Amino acid sequence: MASENDQKSSTVKASPTKSFFVDMLTRDIELEDAILDLLDNCIDGIQRTIKNSPPSDNPYEKFWAKLTFSSESFTIEDNCGGIPRDVAQDYAFRMGRPNNNVDNDLYTIGTYGIGMKRSIFKMGRASEVISKTEKDSFKVTIYPDWLTDDMNWDLPFELIEPDLKENGTSIKITDLHPSIINAFSSPQSILHNSLVSKISHYYSYIIHKGFTVSINEVKVTPEPLKLLWDGANQIDGQNIAPYLYEMEKDGVEIKLAIGFYRPTASEEEVDDEMAGNRRTSETAGWTIVCNDRVVLYCDKTRLTGWGEEKVPSYHPQFIAISGVVYFRSPDARKLPITTTKRGIDASSDIYLYVKDFMREGLKTFTSYTNKWKGNHVEEKQRAEKAQLVAPSELFARIPDDKWTKVKNKTSKSERKYIPSLPVPEPQNGEVSKKNIRFSRPLKEIKIVADYLFEDSDREPSEVGNECFEKILREAMQ
Numbered sequence: 001m002a003s004e005n006d007q008k009s010s011t012v013k014a015s016p017t018k019s020f021f022v023d024m025l026t027r028d029i030e031l032e033d034a035i036l037d038l039l040d041n042c043i044d045g046i047q048r049t050i051k052n053s054p055p056s057d058n059p060y061e062k063f064w065a066k067l068t069f070s071s072e073s074f075t076i077e078d079n080c081g082g083i084p085r086d087v088a089q090d091y092a093f094r095m096g097r098p099n100n101n102v103d104n105d106l107y108t109i110g111t112y113g114i115g116m117k118r119s120i121f122k123m124g125r126a127s128e129v130i131s132k133t134e135k136d137s138f139k140v141t142i143y144p145d146w147l148t149d150d151m152n153w154d155l156p157f158e159l160i161e162p163d164l165k166e167n168g169t170s171i172k173i174t175d176l177h178p179s180i181i182n183a184f185s186s187p188q189s190i191l192h193n194s195l196v197s198k199i200s201h202y203y204s205y206i207i208h209k210g211f212t213v214s215i216n217e218v219k220v221t222p223e224p225l226k227l228l229w230d231g232a233n234q235i236d237g238q239n240i241a242p243y244l245y246e247m248e249k250d251g252v253e254i255k256l257a258i259g260f261y262r263p264t265a266s267e268e269e270v271d272d273e274m275a276g277n278r279r280t281s282e283t284a285g286w287t288i289v290c291n292d293r294v295v296l297y298c299d300k301t302r303l304t305g306w307g308e309e310k311v312p313s314y315h316p317q318f319i320a321i322s323g324v325v326y327f328r329s330p331d332a333r334k335l336p337i338t339t340t341k342r343g344i345d346a347s348s349d350i351y352l353y354v355k356d357f358m359r360e361g362l363k364t365f366t367s368y369t370n371k372w373k374g375n376h377v378e379e380k381q382r383a384e385k386a387q388l389v390a391p392s393e394l395f396a397r398i399p400d401d402k403w404t405k406v407k408n409k410t411s412k413s414e415r416k417y418i419p420s421l422p423v424p425e426p427q428n429g430e431v432s433k434k435n436i437r438f439s440r441p442l443k444e445i446k447i448v449a450d451y452l453f454e455d456s457d458r459e460p461s462e463v464g465n466e467c468f469e470k471i472l473r474e475a476m477q
Helices: 004-008 018-027 031-049 085-092 115-123 144-148 178-183 190-202 204-208 267-274 349-371 376-384 391-397 442-453 460-475
Strands: 064-069 074-078 124-132 137-142 157-160 168-176 212-215 227-229 243-249 252-260 285-290 293-299 321-328 387-389 415-417
Touching: 018 115, 018 144, 031 064, 031 074, 031 115, 031 168, 031 190, 085 137, 115 124, 115 168, 124 144, 168 178, 190 204, 190 212, 190 293, 204 293, 227 252, 227 391, 243 349, 243 391, 252 349, 252 391, 267 460, 321 349, 376 460, 387 391, 442 460
Parallel strands: 064 212, 285 321
Antiparallel strands: 064 074, 074 168, 124 137, 124 168, 137 157, 227 387, 243 252, 243 415, 252 321, 285 293
């Protein structure tokens, strides 16, 4: 019989169960984001591989990742260098990232060390991970029984003969959950099309720099952001160019660019947007990039400064405005990202700091749009003379004497470039132009457009303007 002292010194179990851990890990992540988490691991492998390589314009060239899924399994394969043996044994398969792991200085966006495990458990109950590096190859297997054994948290680690043709990693997930089987039921399913779209957006920066991604043997093409720059065609010191800002703060490199990626919206485009006939708004708004990964795509809400601090709320008339902010740091904990890695931590100090400049940039171009609102044809002619340039290239194109140091700031690297944008010509303090607007049947507009331009799909505003110009030329003869 146990003594009173023995009863007082007994313990209770406080260790977590695997079912609880798995349920909590996978509850708040969507399937698509779980797949993108695995793709992020491929990028981490590249970062490991090129860590000591000289700077390059295409650092991801020759690296690839192939995603394949069906109702039986999901597989992702890459040639991104593989997982080093010490990384695999010490933390890659642990439920959390230790503070002293060897990857702490990589340009990654993972901060908690749960991405790969969460993605595997989101999709199925069994998996096989094979990885090959310059030094060795290994295999780690997760069986369904492991998920119900709360006493043993270790996974079988097996050194094997090289099974992959190139240094890289292969993850195959089987015993899929019923909901996942349904999502993977067709190679050309809604999921497939959505994944292609998301990867083309969220990995556009990396794909543009050489990385190749395919889904069920369909190659993903990037949709990189480019902004209008007319530096070679200044008129009275004015030209179409982006607002730029850059600095380094607390070990984080920051670059910001916002401008126009196309001419401003015509009245017809605004009307179509307001009527629910979407045209080109998908590319407008702010995109946030952390360590080369897009974490927020074309946002048009207060999260990125729209509708606050005297910045107007997003409206279809602003469909030509697009901006991007790059954050880069070897310490992912300093990046303003959420745990899902597909969102911004709006309370982050560094993000709140940069947001002031995001709003300043927005006001620069919303104000321009309002000034040219009644002169769309002339503004379009100006914009068409400008060239589209990747934001990352624009910083080198602006001469040093055109930059402005940010006042009352301590960082010597902090500076911004505010473009001198064109303004409509005034007369006696007022714009000397008036709108001429009338409606005609679309069929008739197309007939006139074909007659004037040999193109029946021209904008009605262009057709109306050319009609006026044609009559004006005849009247002035």
